[in-house]
Amino acid sequence: MTIEMQTPQPPRRWGRTVLAAALLLGLGGAGGFALGAYKASSFVWHMMEPGKLTPEETASMVERKVNHVLSRVDATDEQKTKVNAIARAAVADLSKLGFTPRESRTKFLNLFRADQINSDAIEALRAEQSTKWDAATKRIAQAVAEAGQVLTPEQRRELTQRWNHRVSG
Numbered sequence: 001m002t003i004e005m006q007t008p009q010p011p012r013r014w015g016r017t018v019l020a021a022a023l024l025l026g027l028g029g030a031g032g033f034a035l036g037a038y039k040a041s042s043f044v045w046h047m048m049e050p051g052k053l054t055p056e057e058t059a060s061m062v063e064r065k066v067n068h069v070l071s072r073v074d075a076t077d078e079q080k081t082k083v084n085a086i087a088r089a090a091v092a093d094l095s096k097l098g099f100t101p102r103e104s105r106t107k108f109l110n111l112f113r114a115d116q117i118n119s120d121a122i123e124a125l126r127a128e129q130s131t132k133w134d135a136a137t138k139r140i141a142q143a144v145a146e147a148g149q150v151l152t153p154e155q156r157r158e159l160t161q162r163w164n165h166r167v168s169g
Contacts, residue, residue, distance in 0.1 A: 066080065073155040074155075079150050
């Protein structure tokens, strides 16, 4: 009889998993590049934390990133203009969601830190955040689809290839 030893599993980090899933959905592939996948994590956090950037700074950042990415696939000025408009609209919609990761994390930690665990409050906070993530990923998916329609299949393939290279190595 042999006894198999199992290595302990690291604790699950749902926040990071949800963030990764949302980023993968929203920024994966060609549209993700068009929406600013270059250094996406810092961009997304700045965009989604109210008060971090002014609307003008956010619009400027979006335009700079879209133009940078699209210049790598020889996008026309018309394509850049259209994708910039799509990205700016998406960012404006996302900023209205009031999603504040830092504030949410603090709320979760305070609930966990309490003398008595309030399961209902934890579930209510989770449900609220889940609703916001769902709305955000739907809006990002819509923007990705719209941006994808502006680009040619060849441009989308090249952006996807660049994305795959970037995340795999």
